[in-house]
Amino acid sequence: MKIIVTGGAGFLGTRLIKALLARAGQVEGLPAFESIVSVDLAPCAVDDPRVSSVTGNVSDPAFIRAAVTPDTVAVYHMAAVVSGQAEADFDLGMSVNLDGTRALLEACRALGTTPRFVFASSLAVFGGPMPEVVPEDLALLPQSSYGAQKAIGELLVGDYSRKGFIDGRVCRLPTIVVRPGKPNAAASSFASGIIREPLNGQASNCPVPPATRMWLSSPATVTDNLVHAIAVPGERLGGRRTLNLPGLCVTVAEMLASLERVGGPEARARVTEVPEQRIIDIVCSWPGDFDVSRPLALGFTRDGDFDAVVRQYKDEFIG
Amino acid sequence: MKIIVTGGAGFLGTRLIKALLARAGQVEGLPAFESIVSVDLAPCAVDDPRVSSVTGNVSDPAFIRAAVTPDTVAVYHMAAVVSGQAEADFDLGMSVNLDGTRALLEACRALGTTPRFVFASSLAVFGGPMPEVVPEDLALLPQSSYGAQKAIGELLVGDYSRKGFIDGRVCRLPTIVVRPGKPNAAASSFASGIIREPLNGQASNCPVPPATRMWLSSPATVTDNLVHAIAVPGERLGGRRTLNLPGLCVTVAEMLASLERVGGPEARARVTEVPEQRIIDIVCSWPGDFDVSRPLALGFTRDGDFDAVVRQYKDEFIG
Numbered sequence: 001m002k003i004i005v006t007g008g009a010g011f012l013g014t015r016l017i018k019a020l021l022a023r024a025g026q027v028e029g030l031p032a033f034e035s036i037v038s039v040d041l042a043p044c045a046v047d048d049p050r051v052s053s054v055t056g057n058v059s060d061p062a063f064i065r066a067a068v069t070p071d072t073v074a075v076y077h078m079a080a081v082v083s084g085q086a087e088a089d090f091d092l093g094m095s096v097n098l099d100g101t102r103a104l105l106e107a108c109r110a111l112g113t114t115p116r117f118v119f120a121s122s123l124a125v126f127g128g129p130m131p132e133v134v135p136e137d138l139a140l141l142p143q144s145s146y147g148a149q150k151a152i153g154e155l156l157v158g159d160y161s162r163k164g165f166i167d168g169r170v171c172r173l174p175t176i177v178v179r180p181g182k183p184n185a186a187a188s189s190f191a192s193g194i195i196r197e198p199l200n201g202q203a204s205n206c207p208v209p210p211a212t213r214m215w216l217s218s219p220a221t222v223t224d225n226l227v228h229a230i231a232v233p234g235e236r237l238g239g240r241r242t243l244n245l246p247g248l249c250v251t252v253a254e255m256l257a258s259l260e261r262v263g264g265p266e267a268r269a270r271v272t273e274v275p276e277q278r279i280i281d282i283v284c285s286w287p288g289d290f291d292v293s294r295p296l297a298l299g300f301t302r303d304g305d306f307d308a309v310v311r312q313y314k315d316e317f318i319g
Numbered sequence: 320m321k322i323i324v325t326g327g328a329g330f331l332g333t334r335l336i337k338a339l340l341a342r343a344g345q346v347e348g349l350p351a352f353e354s355i356v357s358v359d360l361a362p363c364a365v366d367d368p369r370v371s372s373v374t375g376n377v378s379d380p381a382f383i384r385a386a387v388t389p390d391t392v393a394v395y396h397m398a399a400v401v402s403g404q405a406e407a408d409f410d411l412g413m414s415v416n417l418d419g420t421r422a423l424l425e426a427c428r429a430l431g432t433t434p435r436f437v438f439a440s441s442l443a444v445f446g447g448p449m450p451e452v453v454p455e456d457l458a459l460l461p462q463s464s465y466g467a468q469k470a471i472g473e474l475l476v477g478d479y480s481r482k483g484f485i486d487g488r489v490c491r492l493p494t495i496v497v498r499p500g501k502p503n504a505a506a507s508s509f510a511s512g513i514i515r516e517p518l519n520g521q522a523s524n525c526p527v528p529p530a531t532r533m534w535l536s537s538p539a540t541v542t543d544n545l546v547h548a549i550a551v552p553g554e555r556l557g558g559r560r561t562l563n564l565p566g567l568c569v570t571v572a573e574m575l576a577s578l579e580r581v582g583g584p585e586a587r588a589r590v591t592e593v594p595e596q597r598i599i600d601i602v603c604s605w606p607g608d609f610d611v612s613r614p615l616a617l618g619f620t621r622d623g624d625f626d627a628v629v630r631q632y633k634d635e636f637i638g
Contacts, residue, residue, distance in 0.1 A: 128456075128558060137457060140474070148478035151474050155470050
């Protein structure tokens with residue numbers, strides 16, 4: 001049996017594949033598997049005999065049908081065109097984020113085996129007036145095409161699950177901080193940049209006001225939660241298949257204070273604060289805090305504090 | 320300039336076309352038009368030189384592109400595969416209710432003129448635990464594929480409006496009672512049937528418990544509200560393009576009491592009450608009452624009481 005990870009060549013997909021390999025046979029409820037197949041535009045860099053890559057576009061139904069073979073026991077759908085790019089290129093976002101999700105769901109339905117299916121969604125499904133703490137039953141009001149496409153994916157996963165075509169779980173990921181590497185086209189890219197660049201001796205700009213609340217998770221915690229998401233029994237989720245993964249609610253000012261505590265005043269001094277309206281419009285429409293009592297009761301976890309999140313990056317990538 | 324009505328051959332579409340013709344030039348904000356084009360599988364029966372029909376499937380992008388000519392000032396998207404049918408034939412529902420809506424939105428976007436666009440949505444977008452009175456910001460949790468497809472349409476109309484591709488308005492219609500003619504495949508078809516058939520001397524079954532609350536609107540009122548929906552300025556709607564149209568909250572028991580008052584005890588005696596689980600599962604997942612303060616402030620209306628709704632049908636179709 002195999003697990004498919006779309007976006008398996010990406011930062012989070014790669015990390016998830018490594019975690020699945022490391023925990024095979026050790027996590028209660030995790031489906032047994034012999035191999036993991038990464039489905040992405042580029043091959044996955046994980047060097048393990050159990051991992052293989054098929055490369056192509058998830059929005060191509062024939063490609064996806066060929067990848068989702070009858071031995072598929074579970075699918076992680078992580079591939080997406082990110083928020084900034086989906087806003088700049090509407091057709092590309094619709095093609096990958098909507099048509100791609102649909103092609104993958106159809107391929108799973110064609111199996112007739114109700115495979116487990118984890119869909120990575122986003123805070124970008126929210127917008128408009130919002131309570132201080134967002135409850136599970138707040139209406140979605142996306143302020144970006146990316147958010148609308150993710151919200152549509154959530155509805156599809158919900159309906160395919162209700163029909164018994166898949167056993168789906170939607171994980172709305174907090175903003176992941178600190179991502180290693182270079183900035184990307186996500187509107188939230190700065191949230192990693194304002195920690196990562198200064199720790200690497202480089203300048204970085206913070207484009208949103210210091211009081212902006214962010215809902216954050218470290219890469220290690222979000223990976224743990226994605227592994228848990230495929231292991232938790234479907235009947236414990238019931239009819240509400242969408243979960244706001246637990247995160248930390250911190251302001252940008254608090255993030256920069258953590259940077260200063262962990263990286264020193266010289267790191268903090270590398271961050272400029274020039275507002276960028278395009279980023280503010282998207283990121284400041286996202287909620288900063290959630291009621292996550294149900295996901296916590298289901299065994300999902302969150303980071304202890306933001307200093308630890310900064311140290312996690314420093315220890316792993318700077319040493 | 321022309322107005323397009325998809326589903327223009329249907330009961331509500333036909334009624335809407337007649338109302339638009341009657342009120343041309345008389346309703347503040349109603350876009351000026353010289354013609355109305357019905358887009359449906361069958362031709363529209365309205366006999367007026369200003370009305371023409373093009374027949375075909377809304378899920379065919381080439382057909383829809385040809386219908387949406389540059390003189391299109393407004394579009395009503397009423398065509399849909401109804402709830403019972405979309406549940407029985409998943410692929411048909413996805414094709415018409417999702418792909419058809421998308422094809423129409425793309426054709427409108429291609430105009431580059433931001434036409435007004437009214438999308439008829441449904442209570443079927445709701446489900447799960449619900450407060451007694453549903454607020455505007457309650458999360459959607461569809462319990463049918465029809466509801467999921469309508470919820471996806473709402474998200475698309477919202478995002479196309481935000482991008483300026485259309486000037487969209489989503490009207491979640493109450494259950495329309497009393498529809499004339501024959502029962503259809505909608506799960507809510509009985510709500511008209513238990514009034515219409517007895518008044519016509521025929522038997523009818525009520526498949527849901529007497530205490531079931533329904534959210535109802537007469538054909539005349541919902542038509543008024545659809546005309547108003549295209550006339551209201553987009554800036555008054557702001558970023559929240561979806562409206563729960565005002566309705567009457569009545570129980571099935573109250574509906575049957577109205578039937579008895581208007582049609583006499585012999586009419587009431589023609590209604591049997593044999594539960595049907597397939598209908599209960601869908602209809603009893605819908606909310607029975609809504610906070611409609613915003614739509615009422617925007618000038619939308621509702622019926623006075625249910626006796627008047629029954630009399631409206633009796634006067635128009637039985638006399």
